[in-house]
Amino acid sequence: MDSAALLDLLGNENRRRILRLLAHKPCYVTEISEYLDVSPKAVIDHLRKLEEAGIIESRTDSQRRKYFHISRNLRLEVNVSPYEFGTKSAYPRNRALDVTTWRYLSLDIHASRDGDDSQSLAAELRELERLENELSMAQRWVQGRLTDVLDRLTDELEATENSRLYADVLLELAERPRGTDAISDAVDAPPGMVEQVLAEMAEEGLVSRVEDGWTLVE
Amino acid sequence: MDSAALLDLLGNENRRRILRLLAHKPCYVTEISEYLDVSPKAVIDHLRKLEEAGIIESRTDSQRRKYFHISRNLRLEVNVSPYEFGTKSAYPRNRALDVTTWRYLSLDIHASRDGDDSQSLAAELRELERLENELSMAQRWVQGRLTDVLDRLTDELEATENSRLYADVLLELAERPRGTDAISDAVDAPPGMVEQVLAEMAEEGLVSRVEDGWTLVE
Numbered sequence: 001m002d003s004a005a006l007l008d009l010l011g012n013e014n015r016r017r018i019l020r021l022l023a024h025k026p027c028y029v030t031e032i033s034e035y036l037d038v039s040p041k042a043v044i045d046h047l048r049k050l051e052e053a054g055i056i057e058s059r060t061d062s063q064r065r066k067y068f069h070i071s072r073n074l075r076l077e078v079n080v081s082p083y084e085f086g087t088k089s090a091y092p093r094n095r096a097l098d099v100t101t102w103r104y105l106s107l108d109i110h111a112s113r114d115g116d117d118s119q120s121l122a123a124e125l126r127e128l129e130r131l132e133n134e135l136s137m138a139q140r141w142v143q144g145r146l147t148d149v150l151d152r153l154t155d156e157l158e159a160t161e162n163s164r165l166y167a168d169v170l171l172e173l174a175e176r177p178r179g180t181d182a183i184s185d186a187v188d189a190p191p192g193m194v195e196q197v198l199a200e201m202a203e204e205g206l207v208s209r210v211e212d213g214w215t216l217v218e
Numbered sequence: 219m220d221s222a223a224l225l226d227l228l229g230n231e232n233r234r235r236i237l238r239l240l241a242h243k244p245c246y247v248t249e250i251s252e253y254l255d256v257s258p259k260a261v262i263d264h265l266r267k268l269e270e271a272g273i274i275e276s277r278t279d280s281q282r283r284k285y286f287h288i289s290r291n292l293r294l295e296v297n298v299s300p301y302e303f304g305t306k307s308a309y310p311r312n313r314a315l316d317v318t319t320w321r322y323l324s325l326d327i328h329a330s331r332d333g334d335d336s337q338s339l340a341a342e343l344r345e346l347e348r349l350e351n352e353l354s355m356a357q358r359w360v361q362g363r364l365t366d367v368l369d370r371l372t373d374e375l376e377a378t379e380n381s382r383l384y385a386d387v388l389l390e391l392a393e394r395p396r397g398t399d400a401i402s403d404a405v406d407a408p409p410g411m412v413e414q415v416l417a418e419m420a421e422e423g424l425v426s427r428v429e430d431g432w433t434l435v436e
Contacts, residue, residue, distance in 0.1 A: 004231065010296060010305075011229010013222065019303040024386055024406055055298060070300045073365055075358055078228060078294040080273060082287060085237040087228075090358050104349040105356060109322050118424050121371045122434050126392040128364050131322040135357045138323060140293055140308050142350045147291055149346065153339045168242050174344040188242055206336050216340050 001053055003087035006076050009053055014038050015046045019070065022056060026069040079143055083150045083167050107131065157204070165189055169197055170206070170216070179213035219271055221305035224294050227271055232256050233264045237288065240274060244287040297361055301368045301385050325349065375422070383407055387415055388424070388434070397431030 009015055017036050021027055029047070033040040047068055050056045057071035079086040109127055150167045157166050168187040172178055180198065184191040198214055201207045207214050227233055235254050239245055247265070251258045265286055268274045275289035297304040327345055368385045375384050386405040390396055398416065402409040416432055419425045425432050 004234065006296075007225070007228045007234065008231065009229075010225045013226070016222065016225065016303070016305070019298065021406065023299070023301060023303040025383060070298060070303070073299045073361065075298070075361055076294075076296040077354060078224075080237065080288060080293070081241070081291045082289070083241060085234070085241040085288070087234070088354065090354070102352045102356070104325060104327050104345065105352040106324050106326065107322060107356060108324065118371065118374050118422050119435055121367055121374060122388055122392070122424055123436065125364065125367050125371065125388055126434055127322065128360055128367065129389065129392045132357065132360045132364070134320045134323040135353055135360065136295060136306065136308070138320070138325060139350065139353045139357070142346055142353060143291065143293055146343070146346050146350070149339055149343050153336065153343065156336050156339060165243060170340055170343055171347065174340070174347045188239065204336050206340055216344055217337055218341065 001055075001074070001089065003076060003078075003089040005053060006074070006089050007078075007087065009049060009055070010076075012046070014042065015050060018043070018046055018050070019055070022068055022070050026059075026067040028065045028067050032068075077139075081143065081147045083147060083171070165193070165197055166201065169194060169201070173207060173214060173216045177210050177213055177215035182213065219273075219292070219307065221294060221296075221307040223271060224292070224307050225296075225305065227267060227273070228294070230264070232260065233268060236261070236264055236268070237273070240286055240288050244277075244285040246283045246285050250286075295357075299361065299365045301365060301389070383411070383415055384419065387412060387419070391425060391432060391434045395428050395431055395433035400431065 014036065017038075018032055021032060021035060027035070029040055029043050032038070032047075033043045036043070038046075047056065047058075051058070051068075055070060055072045055074075056068050058066045058068045060066050074089060074091055076087070076089045078088075109131055150171075153170065154167055165187065168189075169183055172183050172186045178186070180191055180194055183198075184194045187194065198207060202209070202214075205217055208217050232254065235256075236250055239250060239253060245253070247258055247261050250256070250265075251261045254261070256264075265274065265276075269276070269286075273288060273290045273292075274286050276284045276286045278284050292307060292309055294305070294307045296306075327349055368389075371388065372385055383405065386407075387401055390401050390404045396404070398409055398412055401416075402412045405412065416425060420427070420432075423435055426435050
């Protein structure tokens with residue numbers, strides 16, 4: 001699902017409390033209502049929204065009680081900085097993903113040992129938890145570095161009222177070469193203004209024209 | 219700021235649109251209102267909330283126009299899985315952070331080259347952007363692996379209606395040894411139930427008592 005829909009759903013405290021609860025064990029409406037002290041009517045409404053979004057599902061037990069549980073694995077990341085408001089939501093990658101082919105990143109985990117007894121699974125669990133914390137810290141470090149570089153870059157380009165737009169355009173081109181219109185869409189600025197910025201950056205030797213638009217100069 | 223407050227703020231489409239706009243360039247109310255086709259009154263209300271949260275700030279220019287810009291660097295992560303509803307918000311780490319001391323993770327970037335001309339800054343920018351993408355992918359992979367391990371673990375422990383609670387308790391202990399009450403708070407389950415689960419897991423040789431509570435067995 002897209003980040004916007006997910007943020008709308010998670011923007012409600014009681015929906016967050018329901019998800020926190022269901023992450024511990026499947027529950028039925030009365031349980032949730034009593035546990036969270038929220039009216040059954042409101043609980044049902046929240047559950048419906050979460051179910052429609054595919055985040056939760058329900059199954060009915062032998063006593064015809066309808067238990068709800070989280071059915072979806074997903075991850076949302078939001079970066080806020082003077083240069084960026086970025087939201088990204090994604091599903092987890094399965095283990096088939098080759099984690100050895102990254103260019104800037106290498107993981108040193110033994111978690112592939114695949115022991116299936118409780119103890120090695122628990123050890124694997126702890127290892128993955130720690131790796132997850134390190135990855136978070138690394139991402140925060142990268143975000144700090146990015147802002148730092150963009151600060152230096154806008155100084156370098158002499159801060160004009162366009163300096164942020166400079167940075168935005170560079171960020172877009174940093175991902176891959178793009179045409180003016182694509183950049184203009186991506187940065188929400190009129191094509192004319194983007195063309196002008198690109199021309200200035202080309203003079204600086206920062207970017208150059210390529211067949212399909214513009215690219216950063218190596 | 220805490221994740222809940224941040225999610226409440228970001229749960230509004232127009233506030234997200236305002237942040238996206240301000241990430242490109244500082245704007246004043248009329249600009250925002252026209253650009254987003256939202257009434258000035260509503261824009262002012264959103265800006266106030268964002269300003270109170272310390273996410274944006276304003277400065278007044280020579281023509282006494284009040285420009286708003288994003289003043290805060292922050293990052294929000296949300297993980298949703300059958301075993302977890304986790305939200306984490308944090309500020310970026312500055313470059314002083316030693317990125318070489320991680321146990322499971324190593325970064326291979328030359329971005330420390332510190333060239334200060336536009337071109338090397340742009341190259342550094344691109345490198346950091348790519349690293350950021352790899353880190354996201356790695357985290358999605360880890361989340362997938364975690365769920366996979368927890369699935370296997372709950373099979374191993376014979377799925378009972380408590381199996382999710384087993385997993386929750388293990389996840390808590392995976393971070394560090396904890397006392398029963400701390401675990402009970404963390405997993406939102408009654409201490410008595412947690413004690414029982416811990417006792418069962420101790421029999422399995424999964425956890426053991428330590429001075430300050432319980433720990434995972436290596």
